[in-house]
Amino acid sequence: MRTLVRNVLSSTETKQETTSVVMTERPWNVVVWDDPVTPMSVVVVIFRRIFGYSNNKCTQLMLQVHHEGRAIVWSGANDRATSYCVKLQVAGLQATIEKDE
Amino acid sequence: MVGNRLFVRRRDGRIEVRLNDAGREVAREAFGRVVAAERDPQHEWREGLNPPIDPSVDSDDPLSTLNRQNEISTNAELAYMTLGEQFLNEGEAWAWLSTLQIALRSTATSHGLLNEEKLAACEPVLLDFIRTLQQFLFALAECI
Numbered sequence: 001m002r003t004l005v006r007n008v009l010s011s012t013e014t015k016q017e018t019t020s021v022v023m024t025e026r027p028w029n030v031v032v033w034d035d036p037v038t039p040m041s042v043v044v045v046i047f048r049r050i051f052g053y054s055n056n057k058c059t060q061l062m063l064q065v066h067h068e069g070r071a072i073v074w075s076g077a078n079d080r081a082t083s084y085c086v087k088l089q090v091a092g093l094q095a096t097i098e099k100d101e
Numbered sequence: 102m103v104g105n106r107l108f109v110r111r112r113d114g115r116i117e118v119r120l121n122d123a124g125r126e127v128a129r130e131a132f133g134r135v136v137a138a139e140r141d142p143q144h145e146w147r148e149g150l151n152p153p154i155d156p157s158v159d160s161d162d163p164l165s166t167l168n169r170q171n172e173i174s175t176n177a178e179l180a181y182m183t184l185g186e187q188f189l190n191e192g193e194a195w196a197w198l199s200t201l202q203i204a205l206r207s208t209a210t211s212h213g214l215l216n217e218e219k220l221a222a223c224e225p226v227l228l229d230f231i232r233t234l235q236q237f238l239f240a241l242a243e244c245i
Contacts, residue, residue, distance in 0.1 A: 035206060035209065035215070036209065036214065036215065036216055036217050036219075036220050037205050037206060037208075037209045037214065037220065037231060037235065038202065038205065038206065038238075039235050039238050039239045039242065041238075041239055041242040041243065042198070042202060042238045042239070042242045044242070045198070045242045045245050046198075046202075049195070049245070082154055082155070082162065082165050083165075085154050085165075086154065086165050086168055086169045086172070087172075089152060089154070089169055090169055090172040090173055090176065090199060091198075091199045091202060092199055092200075092201075092202030092203040092205070092206050093202070093206075094152065094206070096152075096153060096154065096155065096156055097154060097155050098155070098156075098157065099157075
């Protein structure tokens with residue numbers, strides 16, 4: 001019995017505590033930039049088609065691009081952000097990706 | 102151009118193109134230039150067609166760049182092939198919109214028209230071309 005207790009204690013003593021730290025990667029933003037020639041309604045149509053957002057949301061984003069010079073239109077994983085950026089560029093908008101600050 | 106609606110959505114879902122010969126000629130010039138720019142690395146629009154995806158790195162992922170080139174070419178060629186059509190389906194109308202928009206932005210970029218003041222001060226022939234493309238885009242966006 002004594003031997004058993006000693007074994008249990010020694011195994012407990014040698015047990016190392018481990019802590020796990022979850023690292024959350026910062027998302028990638030898809031940014032659309034303003035330009036002086038693109039009609040506003042075209043921007044709304046392109047957002048609706050590519051992202052499937054409501055008309056209201058597309059209009060809000062378009063106005064943000066127009067007034068602030070740029071707007072973040074999507075955030076998430078790098079590969080999807082790149083894919084959306086390419087789709088926006090194929091549709092003729094000025095778009096880039098950037099890592100969220 | 103006929104009336105004041107250049108494109109009309111029909112009940113069967115197709116989009117009717119109501120451009121006259123002069124209007125189609127402007128579209129032909131725009132689509133033709135995008136097709137040419139995709140094929141010619143020295144074309145004046147080439148830079149505008151290849152903007153960076155991630156400006157923080159020296160070069161973009163080649164697969165993403167290739168994908169963009171393929172899609173732009175496909176849209177421009179489809180738009181060019183359907184120039185004479187009276188009706189466009191959804192995919193063809195999207196190809197027209199994308200290619201017109203690329204032509205519009207490439208025209209502005211290649212002439213350094215990066216703000217309202219420079220746009221207003223550009224030569225009348227160029228401004229007329231830009232305004233015509235904008236009119237086409239505005240009308241088409243209403244149907245899509």
